[in-house]
Amino acid sequence: MKNLFKKVFVIVLASLVLVACANNDKKVADLSDDIYDFTISIEGDVFKLPMTIADLETAGWKTSDRLTEKIAPNEYSSSIAFRKDGKKEIRVGIDNLSQNTIEAKDGFVTRVYIDLESYKNNLAPDIMLSKGITGKSTQEAVIEAFGEPSYIYESDTAISLDYDMSDYSGGYEFWFSNYDKKGFVLTEISIYTRTLDEDQKGTLNNEVSKETPQIVKDYKKPTALGEDFREWRIKYGDNVYQLPTPVSTMIADGWILVSENDPVAAKDSKWGVKLRNGNQSISVNVTNYDENAQLVENTFVTEFEFDDYSSKIPFELAKGITPNSTVADVETAFGKGDFDDSDKSWVTLSYGDYGSSLRFIFDETGKMISMTLDYSPEFAN
Numbered sequence: 001m002k003n004l005f006k007k008v009f010v011i012v013l014a015s016l017v018l019v020a021c022a023n024n025d026k027k028v029a030d031l032s033d034d035i036y037d038f039t040i041s042i043e044g045d046v047f048k049l050p051m052t053i054a055d056l057e058t059a060g061w062k063t064s065d066r067l068t069e070k071i072a073p074n075e076y077s078s079s080i081a082f083r084k085d086g087k088k089e090i091r092v093g094i095d096n097l098s099q100n101t102i103e104a105k106d107g108f109v110t111r112v113y114i115d116l117e118s119y120k121n122n123l124a125p126d127i128m129l130s131k132g133i134t135g136k137s138t139q140e141a142v143i144e145a146f147g148e149p150s151y152i153y154e155s156d157t158a159i160s161l162d163y164d165m166s167d168y169s170g171g172y173e174f175w176f177s178n179y180d181k182k183g184f185v186l187t188e189i190s191i192y193t194r195t196l197d198e199d200q201k202g203t204l205n206n207e208v209s210k211e212t213p214q215i216v217k218d219y220k221k222p223t224a225l226g227e228d229f230r231e232w233r234i235k236y237g238d239n240v241y242q243l244p245t246p247v248s249t250m251i252a253d254g255w256i257l258v259s260e261n262d263p264v265a266a267k268d269s270k271w272g273v274k275l276r277n278g279n280q281s282i283s284v285n286v287t288n289y290d291e292n293a294q295l296v297e298n299t300f301v302t303e304f305e306f307d308d309y310s311s312k313i314p315f316e317l318a319k320g321i322t323p324n325s326t327v328a329d330v331e332t333a334f335g336k337g338d339f340d341d342s343d344k345s346w347v348t349l350s351y352g353d354y355g356s357s358l359r360f361i362f363d364e365t366g367k368m369i370s371m372t373l374d375y376s377p378e379f380a381n
Contacts, residue, residue, distance in 0.1 A: 031128065031130055036193075039130060040112060042090060042112075042126075049170075050110045052108060052109065055109070062084070068103050069104045070103060071101065073097075074095075075095075078111070080104070088125040089123040089124075090125060092112050093113075093192065095108050100205045108196065112190065114188065116186055116187050129172075138186070139176050139186075142174050146163055159175075159178075161174040169195050170192055171192060172190065172191050212298055219246050225316065229334060230352075235316040236313055237313055237314060243376075246299075248297050250275060254277055259272070262295070263294065267288065272285075273286050280311060302374065307370050308368070309369070321333055326362070326366055327347070331349070359372045
């Protein structure tokens, strides 16, 4: 009877092993042979990038890391740790590919980092990529499977093989280290892609608000110029503005939005937006400072220009600077600026840095032919 029980036990155990092996073989078979399909097997489960947090959680991966962190459009949160059974660890990058600010948990996992040195504390998972590449593959095996790298970095202690899409929308990086001088071994793999399929695109939060955002409502239009250009005030035409200035405020003052009133993603900018007042047209940069996608009319103008050839909008800055002012007038008002007379046809006089600057151009006769007041802070205030 005991022998019969042992035989049954052995048969059942063998069956379970065969089923497990068959399931594992099926999962590995699910890996695409095209490396740019971006599939990866981690602890026997096959994932295809980009994927969702739910895909990881369904496979048993958990994190207590930063999933409520806010991510603006086209930004990403990097190096978020996930563990499985408290024993294996991967790190991922989460992208916001929508037009609105989201929490990390609602983004797409577009990057996976495998630290193979974690074998020292048994955290490195079993992984497999296309064409049979594993965490134990050699440099020669990677090149044989993936072909010649897009870029190779080599030093005495490290070698990096990069495989990138031509538009840099995805790729792989393999790091081999030789810190112990015993030969190069694979110590880190990263895989990334930001290319969504049509079904994934359909889940993006691209809704555009039709309500005027509070940040636009809070704008207080100044009634007078300040004492210094760094207050970012300008009398432009018949109105005084302070940068950044809501497009809707200018529309209320009689400007017509010539460009399409298209959506602008949260925390994003759009160049070349055209406005017209009478027979004068200007092309401006606008920024959406809200956390949700907004129409152009609910964004902020971040620069005003005068151009003697195309945009002859009369202006006045602090201390009476107008299109009739000279270099001497400007320097008397604002002090010595960065003066450049290297071109024989004109000279430039500049103050400040990119994103917070005032720039003049004068022709060889000393006549002002251009002025740009630019203030585009990270946050409107």
